[in-house]
Amino acid sequence: MGDGSSNRTNSNSNKPEWLQQYDLIGKIGEGTYGLVFLARIKSQANRGKSIAIKKFKQSKDGDGVSPTAIREIMLLREITHENVVKLVNVHINHTDMSLYLAFDYAEHDLYEIIRHHRDKVNHSINQYTVKSLLWQLLNGLNYLHSNWIIHRDLKPSNILVMGDGEEHGVVKIADFGLARIYQAPLKPLSENGVVVTIWYRAPELLLGAKHYTSAVDMWAVGCIFAELLTLKPLFQGAEVKGTPNPFQLDQLDKIFKVLGHPTLDKWPSLANLPHWQQDVQHIQGHKYDNTSLCNVVHLSPKSPAYDLLSKMLEYDPRKRITAAQALEHEYFKMEPQPGRNTLVPCQPGETFVNYPTRPVDTTTDFEGTANLQPPLPVSSGAGSMPGGHGSNRAVPRPMNVVGMQRMPHQPMQAYNLASQAGMGPGMNPGGIPMQRGVPQAHQQQQLRRKDQMGMPGYPPQQKSRRI
Amino acid sequence: MAANFWSSSHYKNLLDQEDVDMVNPLDKEKGVTLEDFKLIKFHMANYILKLAQQVKIRQRVVATAITYMRRVYTRKSMVEYDPRLVAPSCLYLASKSEESTLQARLLVFYIKKLYADDKYRCEIKDILEMEMKILEALNFYLVVFHPYRSLSQLLQDAGLNDLNMTQVTWGIVNDTYKMDLILVHPPHLIALACIYIASVLREKDTTVWFEELHVDMNVVKNISMEILDFYENNRMFTEDRVNAALQKLALRP
Numbered sequence: 157m158g159d160g161s162s163n164r165t166n167s168n169s170n171k172p173e174w175l176q177q178y179d180l181i182g183k184i185g186e187g188t189y190g191l192v193f194l195a196r197i198k199s200q201a202n203r204g205k206s207i208a209i210k211k212f213k214q215s216k217d218g219d220g221v222s223p224t225a226i227r228e229i230m231l232l233r234e235i236t237h238e239n240v241v242k243l244v245n246v247h248i249n250h251t252d253m254s255l256y257l258a259f260d261y262a263e264h265d266l267y268e269i270i271r272h273h274r275d276k277v278n279h280s281i282n283q284y285t286v287k288s289l290l291w292q293l294l295n296g297l298n299y300l301h302s303n304w305i306i307h308r309d310l311k312p313s314n315i316l317v318m319g320d321g322e323e324h325g326v327v328k329i330a331d332f333g334l335a336r337i338y339q340a341p342l343k344p345l346s347e348n349g350v351v352v353t354i355w356y357r358a359p360e361l362l363l364g365a366k367h368y369t370s371a372v373d374m375w376a377v378g379c380i381f382a383e384l385l386t387l388k389p390l391f392q393g394a395e396v397k398g399t400p401n402p403f404q405l406d407q408l409d410k411i412f413k414v415l416g417h418p419t420l421d422k423w424p425s426l427a428n429l430p431h432w433q434q435d436v437q438h439i440q441g442h443k444y445d446n447t448s449l450c451n452v453v454h455l456s457p458k459s460p461a462y463d464l465l466s467k468m469l470e471y472d473p474r475k476r477i478t479a480a481q482a483l484e485h486e487y488f489k490m491e492p493q494p495g496r497n498t499l500v501p502c503q504p505g506e507t508f509v510n511y512p513t514r515p516v517d518t519t520t521d522f523e524g525t526a527n528l529q530p531p532l533p534v535s536s537g538a539g540s541m542p543g544g545h546g547s548n549r550a551v552p553r554p555m556n557v558v559g560m561q562r563m564p565h566q567p568m569q570a571y572n573l574a575s576q577a578g579m580g581p582g583m584n585p586g587g588i589p590m591q592r593g594v595p596q597a598h599q600q601q602q603l604r605r606k607d608q609m610g611m612p613g614y615p616p617q618q619k620s621r622r623i
Numbered sequence: 624m625a626a627n628f629w630s631s632s633h634y635k636n637l638l639d640q641e642d643v644d645m646v647n648p649l650d651k652e653k654g655v656t657l658e659d660f661k662l663i664k665f666h667m668a669n670y671i672l673k674l675a676q677q678v679k680i681r682q683r684v685v686a687t688a689i690t691y692m693r694r695v696y697t698r699k700s701m702v703e704y705d706p707r708l709v710a711p712s713c714l715y716l717a718s719k720s721e722e723s724t725l726q727a728r729l730l731v732f733y734i735k736k737l738y739a740d741d742k743y744r745c746e747i748k749d750i751l752e753m754e755m756k757i758l759e760a761l762n763f764y765l766v767v768f769h770p771y772r773s774l775s776q777l778l779q780d781a782g783l784n785d786l787n788m789t790q791v792t793w794g795i796v797n798d799t800y801k802m803d804l805i806l807v808h809p810p811h812l813i814a815l816a817c818i819y820i821a822s823v824l825r826e827k828d829t830t831v832w833f834e835e836l837h838v839d840m841n842v843v844k845n846i847s848m849e850i851l852d853f854y855e856n857n858r859m860f861t862e863d864r865v866n867a868a869l870q871k872l873a874l875r876p
Contacts, residue, residue: 218727220751221758226719229758230765234632246763248755255755303627 174247175522178207182518189213189224189333194261194516206261207244211522214253224333225255231305231332232257239296241316241330262328263319264499264511266312266380274387277509284492286384289317291483291494292327293377298479300329301370307332308368310376311356312383317498319513325497354395354407355379359418360473362408364430371473374482378468385453385461390414403431408439414452415469417444423472460487628809632764638697643803647700650872655701659868661803663701665857666865667692667710668801670737674714677733680723682797683769688717689800690767695760697806701872704756707743712753720765727751742869769805770796770814777814781832783822792821795850802853808846812838816846 178195185192190213197205212225232243245258266289273281293315300307307314309331316328354362358375361368382390391414393407412418418426426432432440448457449469455462464487467477477485488494499511628634646660655663668689675685691713695704711730718725727747734743758765774796778784783792795817799805804813815838822829833840 218747218751220715220727220754221719223719223722223724226716226765229763230720233763234766246758248759250752250755253751253755 175249178209180522182516183520184208184514184516189222191520193520193522194514195258208259208261209522210257210259212255212257220253221255225257228257228332235300235303235305237296237299239292239327239329240299241328259330260318260328262316262330263513264317265330266315266317266384268514269317269511270312270383270387272509272511280387281384281509284495285498286381287488287492288325288494288496288498289315289327289384290377290381291488292496292498293329293380294479294482296327296329297373297377298483301373301479306368306370307373307376309333309353310373310380311353312380315380325499327498354393354404355389355391357404357407358473359408359411359471360429361402362404362411363426363432364402365473366430369473370478371476374468374476374479375473377479377482378465381465381468382453385455390452405439409442412439412442412444414449415471417442418471423475425472425474460485460490463487628768628811631766631768633766633768634809636764637809638806640803640807643693643697643806645697647696647702649700649702653702653871653874655868655871659871660696660701662860662865662868663706664693664696664803665801665860666869667706670707670710671714673737674711674730674733677737678725678729680714680718680725681721683771684714684717684721684723686769686771686800686805687721687767688714690769690805691717691757691761693803693806695757699760704753704760705872706869708745708749708753709757711745712750712757715750716754716757716765767805768810770799770810770817773811774814774817777811777818781818781822781829783818783827783829788821788825788827791824792817795820798853799850801857802849804846804849808842812842813846815843816850819843819847820850 177198179198181194181196183191184194190211193209193211195207195209197203197207212222229243229246232241236242241262242260243257244260247256247258248254249256269281273279297307297310307329310329314329314331316330318324318326318328356376356379358372361372379390391407391410393404393410395407396404420426435441449466450457450462453462453465455465464477464482464485467485468482470476499509644657644660646655646657650660671688671692672685675688688710692706692709695709695713696706711734715725715727715730727750730750731745731747734745737743771793774792775784775789778789778792783789792814796814799813799817815833815836819829819833821827833843
């Protein structure tokens with residue numbers, strides 16, 4: 157991994173040598189850590205293979221390589237699992253001291269899949285897909301947990317799903333910037349000045365638990381499971397920003413409203429949690445009605461799906477179901493059984509959805525600044541799609557905002573061939589951790605999206621599934 | 624894997640002693656001998672420890688930093704990677720991978736305080752540049768397993784976990800980082816060798832306990848011999864000799 161020659165430049169161009177092994181397609185995401193690009197491999201061996209390249213921002217205040225990048229590299233260099241994103245290379249550009257992680261590219265993520273169903277398709281995700289996504293997520297998580305790694309930041313946008321190719325529909329857990337090996341003592345997230353979404357955060361953390369256990373990841377999986385079923389975040393609390401205190405009243409309120417008041421009876425160690433004990437905001441005294449989770453997720457209380465979900469959302473982290481136990485749950489043993497290609501069920505008559513591909517901003521170079529490079533031949537598929545050409549037609553927006561507008565959708569036949577030709581049929585699009593950052597006006601770029609929603613008819617050979 | 628030694632990159636990248644003892648051709652050209660090579664690494668391990676004591680950082684970070692430094696010199700020359708910069712940069716990188724991030728400016732400050740010699744001087748920028756070069760030289764493998772992890776468990780199991788034995792053994796483990804053992808042997812075997820030496824020193828009978836362990840006692844004894852040899856020889860590692868060895872690196876061919 158890496159190359160000792162990253163400093164040298166070719167006489168024909170200013171690109172560092174390592175960069176010349178890729179064709180840069182464009183920017184696909186950005187977050188607080190830096191930018192993510194889509195690129196394709198040029199070399200004979202893997203020609204056309206899609207790679208997501210995560211570029212870490214150079215530190216400005218003389219801190220060198222960011223600890224987030226160090227953690228991510230450190231863990232990903234040690235782990236290999238079908239349901240964990242694969243780090244294929246690390247590159248360093250010594251000239252400007254920037255660091256790049258190259259991953260197999262994944263076309264989809266749960267955030268986009270859920271949003272597509274909610275905003276475009278208007279029907280729920282089919283049972284087979286929900287179950288397969290959940291099973292593979294748990295499978296990857298079981299691997300991590302049995303190797304003493306806690307992810308700590310599971311959320312739909314960090315759960316990737318592979319697009320067309322040999323691994324079509326396979327789940328990949330991504331973004332290990334907050335992950336920890338938990339034999340070492342773990343500082344609370346807030347102590348590291350880290351901000352993560354609170355919607356998937358376990359109640360023990362919100363109440364100030366000092367130590368993380370793998371149960372925090374299982375809580376997040378429960379929240380994601382419910383979101384896959386209802387297409388809405390289960391506990392959508394409003395976050396109080398800028399406080400080092402993990403206590404988030406509104407988030408706890410949202411949880412208690414659905415799951416009822418936690419009691420010492422059901423959760424004995426609750427008494428030891430600092431923010432429950434101190435009770436500055438008098439949550440102990442709140443009375444929550446016996447609302448029920450099954451109504452919120454529209455499941456029968458007797459169904460195995462409900463049983464599994466409620467075990468993931470168990471208040472007491474010690475009683476919460478583990479990934480290993482969850483994989484053995486009855487829910488996964490009954491029809492439809494989970495499969496390897498989560499997106500394409502094999503049962504005839506099941507509806508399934510063609511998910512849109514990620515929007516790619518082809519006007520950005522590796523520096524993150526707009527450049528006026530003519531569209532590369534490989535990206536001409538996207539460029540030539542009706543309505544997708546010309547900056548005045550594109551919708552300027554950051555790609556990662558909830559409820560963002562899309563290109564008006566076009567009949568698939570009109571451009572699918574072109575785009576597929578560009579992608580190359582046998583290739584293996586892979587995945588990247590993407591973070592939904594805060595949109596900023598200057599970051600808004602021209603984005604193109606191949607919108608292929610609602611189109612039935614995967615080629616028949618893709619309907620087979622393996623597990 | 625990050626928590627299971629047998630599937631870790633650390634285990635997969637363990638080296639044979641003769642590979643560790645290969646002096647880089649560029650260094651050889653300058654007249655650096657195997658003795659010089661070991662001497663410089665010994666000195667740099669001490670340097671890392673001294674710096675760490677100044678900035679008050681945990682022993683595990685020191686151990687990881689020294690391991691990084693030793694790994695770097697299995698692949699890179701001292702001529703190109705000046706040990707006087709590599710040592711503090713390894714401590715800097717290890718502080719991040721061990722979750723105890725240090726500030727580079729603090730290191731720069733204490734380096735000045737420890738060494739009046741200009742050759743040790745460095746700027747923040749030098750450390751940051753070297754950090755990246757070290758990452759690359761390590762091939763981005765950062766997880767290191769240490770004997771400390773198994774030590775207390777093993778001592779307890781052997782019924783030797785009194786304060787005195789713990790301190791003696793711990794001290795011997797610290798000393799093993801002045802040699803290349805961590806590049807060659809699995810850490811639990813290093814821990815066992817240290818327990819073995821400590822139990823002989825303190826006249827504790829551990830024969831039965833070792834027999835029941837299902838480990839290759841020959842390896843444990845060989846590691847112990849190496850450690851004892853080191854104690855025997857390190858008196859000759861004087862500052863003058865270190866400086867003479869470092870001097871060679873600066874010579875023009």
